[in-house]
Amino acid sequence: LVFGTAAMIDGLIDRIEEELGQEASLVATGGLAPEIIKNCKHEIDLCDNLLLYGLKLIYEKNITK
Numbered sequence: 001l002v003f004g005t006a007a008m009i010d011g012l013i014d015r016i017e018e019e020l021g022q023e024a025s026l027v028a029t030g031g032l033a034p035e036i037i038k039n040c041k042h043e044i045d046l047c048d049n050l051l052l053y054g055l056k057l058i059y060e061k062n063i064t065k
Contacts, residue, residue, distance in 0.1 A: 002032075006039035013042050 001035045017024050019043075029050040038046040 002035055002039055009036065009044075010041045013040075031048050 013024065013026065025042040026042060027050065028044050029047050030043050033046055033048075037046060
């Protein structure tokens with residue numbers, strides 16, 4: 001399952017970058033992300049707390065109004 005998921009992600013990245021005509025910045029988050037991205041051919045950054053960072057930004061934008 002891990003290798004299959006990594007292969008699907010690599011294929012999707014290849015198609016997106018081909019459509020964009022340039023390399024994309026890649027960030028993974030979630031429980032199994034560390035296991036999957038280490039099996040991907042592309043360089044993917046890991047951000048365990050991406051959701052929390054986003055929620056904090058939303059909170060800060062609303063609290064200052």
